[in-house]
Amino acid sequence: MISLFLVFLKIGFFAFGGGYGALSLIQDEIVYVNQWLDLQTFIDLVSVSQMTPGPIAINSATFIGYQLHGVGGAILATAGVLLPGILWVSLLLKLLSLVSKKYETSRIFEALRVGIIALIIAAALRIGMDAITGIFTSVFFSVTFLVMLRYKPPVFWVIIGTGMIGVIVELISNGLLF
């Protein structure tokens, strides 16, 4: 169980670039280096982690930890994967507090605020290619997008609302409603 914690600590420490980067590290460590799970089980766990709410890397850590050592394993794996990030962040904040008043920093952040849009579009594309698969979902996407632009509803309720519509559609298409 200690080695499980250490492995996830290591993953969290080197996981540059967020969830997807972390996933390939997790796969290496869990499936190939330590051989705690076979590839198929790993893929199944990750696909559930992608479907449930929350950060994918954290979800996979919780799930894998539970599979290997029960609730204790889940807690340790989750703690392991998130602690290094908090450490890195504190370090970065210390560093930034030394320079952030400078004029160049604001120019650099101005450029970074444009660059980060590429990452947000990439995330939209990745989820979108998975979510929008036919005419119905395309129309659903467009209508929701227009509603968002026009009425600016709270973003939280857009996600809950589209989820609810998904439930209704699923029930109708399974013949469970009407």
Add this chain to the structure above:
Amino acid sequence: MTASRLFVVFAKVSAATIGGGYAMIPVIRDFLVKRYKVMSDEEFMNMIIQAQAVPGVIAINAATIVGKSIAGIRGATCSVLGSILPPFLIILVIAMFFTDLVHLPLVAGFLKGARVGVTVVLSNLAFQLLKKNARNIPHILIVALGSVAIVWLNITSLWVLLIASGCVFAVDMRKRRSE
């Protein structure tokens, strides 16, 4: 904004948002910038950039930075706990009782619909940020190429962030010099 309020906001966001860390950004932004108005859009995006710049899970890094700036160490702790607790419990329930939960029509329907919702919300955020921050055609081209590089060339997003922003910086420098 109190630390306990932060806990509630981050718990709500992480309980509802399917699709990983990036999907949580527009929802957190909506709460903190639009609704509670505890920071400006620029401040929020700067914090997301910082969260992306260091290793770790983006959502957790962001929760730490945002929480700390609003309510100190207590704020950071509450934000992080808020963003891990709901997913942690959901995964535990699934792992303990039914691995097939995600295939029940009720749950599967919600996940399918909400994924479209998350796509809308992320596209909307990208659109708003482009309108606000991308000041000319080269900027838009750089952003487009960057996102293609991540999705289809599988280039690590940190590299894309650094290279794309470097290009934007260079374009701005040239522009400033010619003015």
